[in-house]
Amino acid sequence: VTAFGLSPSNIRHDVANSSRQRSTTTKTNAATTFDYLSTTNLTPEPSSSTDDPKVGVLLLNLGGPETSADVEGFLYNLFADPDIIRLPSLLSPLQSLVAFIISKRRAPKSREAYNSIGGGSPILQYTKAQAELMTKALSERHGITAKTYIGMRYWYPFTEEALDQIRQDGINALVILPLYPQFSISTSGSSLRVLQEEFAKHSEFYGPKRMFHTVIPSWYDRPGYIKSVANLIKKELDSFTKEEMEESINSIPRHVLFSAHGVPASYIEAGDPYKAQIEDCVSRIKELLPTEEEGVQVHLSFQSRVGPVEWLRPYTDDVLPELGERGVKNLVVVPISFVSEHIETLEEIDIEYRELALESGITNWRRTPALNTDATFIEDMADMVADALNEPSQSITEACVANNVGNLDLESVSHQEEIASAGILGVGADDDLRGKMRLRNGELFNGRIAMIGIVATCLIEILSGKPLIHLFSW
Numbered sequence: 004v005t006a007f008g009l010s011p012s013n014i015r016h017d018v019a020n021s022s023r024q025r026s027t028t029t030k031t032n033a034a035t036t037f038d039y040l041s042t043t044n045l046t047p048e049p050s051s052s053t054d055d056p057k058v059g060v061l062l063l064n065l066g067g068p069e070t071s072a073d074v075e076g077f078l079y080n081l082f083a084d085p086d087i088i089r090l091p092s093l094l095s096p097l098q099s100l101v102a103f104i105i106s107k108r109r110a111p112k113s114r115e116a117y118n119s120i121g122g123g124s125p126i127l128q129y130t131k132a133q134a135e136l137m138t139k140a141l142s143e144r145h146g147i148t149a150k151t152y153i154g155m156r157y158w159y160p161f162t163e164e165a166l167d168q169i170r171q172d173g174i175n176a177l178v179i180l181p182l183y184p185q186f187s188i189s190t191s192g193s194s195l196r197v198l199q200e201e202f203a204k205h206s207e208f209y210g211p212k213r214m215f216h217t218v219i220p221s222w223y224d225r226p227g228y229i230k231s232v233a234n235l236i237k238k239e240l241d242s243f244t245k246e247e248m249e250e251s252i253n254s255i256p257r258h259v260l261f262s263a264h265g266v267p268a269s270y271i272e273a274g275d276p277y278k279a280q281i282e283d284c285v286s287r288i289k290e291l292l293p294t295e296e297e298g299v300q301v302h303l304s305f306q307s308r309v310g311p312v313e314w315l316r317p318y319t320d321d322v323l324p325e326l327g328e329r330g331v332k333n334l335v336v337v338p339i340s341f342v343s344e345h346i347e348t349l350e351e352i353d354i355e356y357r358e359l360a361l362e363s364g365i366t367n368w369r370r371t372p373a374l375n376t377d378a379t380f381i382e383d384m385a386d387m388v389a390d391a392l393n394e395p396s397q398s399i400t401e402a403c404v405a406n407n408v409g410n411l412d413l414e415s416v417s418h419q420e421e422i423a424s425a426g427i428l429g430v431g432a433d434d435d436l437r438g439k440m441r442l443r444n445g446e447l448f449n450g451r452i453a454m455i456g457i458v459a460t461c462l463i464e465i466l467s468g469k470p471l472i473h474l475f476s477w
């Protein structure tokens with residue numbers, strides 16, 4: 004079935020009539036029709052007295068503090084998310100306490116970073132601009148009138164608020180688009196979990212008889228997106244002057260460093276597709292760039308690690324000095340896992356990494372802007388929504404299962420490994436593998452003991468007022 008196989012009466016519906024009943028952010032194109040509804044296998048009950056399809060697009064994003072007074076609350080929401088810090092189930096009742104302690108601890112450093120970029124995150128402004136332009140392009144390119152909603156995970160407007168509005172507006176065909184090109188359990192997965200909970204709470208509204216929804220879980224491989232990033236990089240590569248090129252003492256004069264947001268390495272072990280999608284994305288973009296023979300070398304590293312655990316490697320702050328040592332002078336840094344400017348582009352890359360690069364001898368520094376409202380990208384967003392309306396639908400649950408959301412639970416990881424290896428272990432048991440499984444279970448046990456120790460340490464600090472907590476570095 005297509006994503007929204009509504010009843011035949013909706014086919015070739017006149018947008019001009021229905022658009023009067025809903026508030027849209029677009030100009031209405033009266034001559035256009037809802038051709039995308041033309042395959043009809045399912046017949047939902049209309050949500051209002053008319054049987055208009057009311058199309059909504061829900062853009063999911065992370066959100067960010069708008070002022071420095073918001074920073075601690077934002078951090079609390081982030082660390083209270085079990086998809087960001089997953090405690091073993093025994094300790095999960097302590098999640099709020101852990102979030103409280105870590106956010107208090109981290110707030111001054113984060114606040115300073117936000118102050119250096121004007122006091123708050125620009126994420127909401129960029130997301131609003133993307134929403135408005137995408138809605139307009141959806142109307143102009145595809146004749147689809149839709150209302151676009153923004154649902155942030157950790158700050159206003161929260162996803163729950165967007166869903167309240169979606170219900171009030173009587174939307175009956177919803178495209179869910181996380182603004183993360185690559186899927187991670189910690190980002191798109193976390194937002195989809197909120198949707199799952201909300202849909203269960205209001206099942207009378209979100210049931211298939213009342214409303215269809217389809218999720219676009221990841222879209223890093225869309226040619227329009229790949230092309231728009233490649234174009235931004237080529238523009239920066241072309242900006243190196245002849246003099247700058249001559250400064251290079253590396254055999255390759257220009258270098259491109261993709262700096263992706265990191266995740267803890269344990270996420271990948273739990274089945275997070277993020278690393279594989281980042282690598283695939285980078286290799287697709289690379290195909291559109293000049294080759295090494297043409298004087299451009301491409302690198303990939305991961306930034307923004309937080310806390311005491313191992314994150315995806317290589318780390319950006321290790322790679323920059325290495326490139327400097329290799330005589331690289333001309334470098335274009337490309338933020339790759341996010342589509343608008345935010346603290347980690349404006350502060351971490353533009354200030355911290357730039358300084359590190361200059362200290363390391365990389366004298367000619369460039370950074371591609373985030374896609375923001377890039378015209379090719381906005382058009383591709385609109386095309387992506389239109390495609391989702393015409394292609395087979397993917398439910399929230401299907402998207403979660405396909406991307407291993409929920410696997411972060413330590414018990415389920417261990418259980419799945421046992422299941423996965425049961426065949427090998429049962430017949431012709433492999434002692435080495437059994438040994439590894441025992442080791443893994445031992446590690447889990449040790450992990451839990453360590454976690455209890457950490458929480459106990461925090462409690463002691465709170466109760467005693469003494470700073471035991473800077474034993475670990477959130």
Ligand SMILES: C=CC1=C(C)c2cc3[nH]c(cc4nc(cc5[nH]c(cc1n2)c(C)c5CCC(=O)O)C(CCC(=O)O)=C4C)c(C)c3C=C
Binds near residue numbers: 067340346
């Ligand atoms: C693809 C993008 C992102 C992934 C993956 C991701 C995972 C992740 N992040 C943290 C901890 C923090 N993230 C913070 C800010 C932040 N994170 C992303 C994106 C991804 N995070 C963005 C775009 C932002 C910035 C929002 C803004 O205000 O502009 C922060 C707060 C900032 C700071 O104090 O450094 C934290 C903390 C973890 C632990 C994690 C994976 C488990």
Ligand SMILES: [Fe+2]
Binds near residue numbers: 264307
């Ligand atoms: Fe983050």
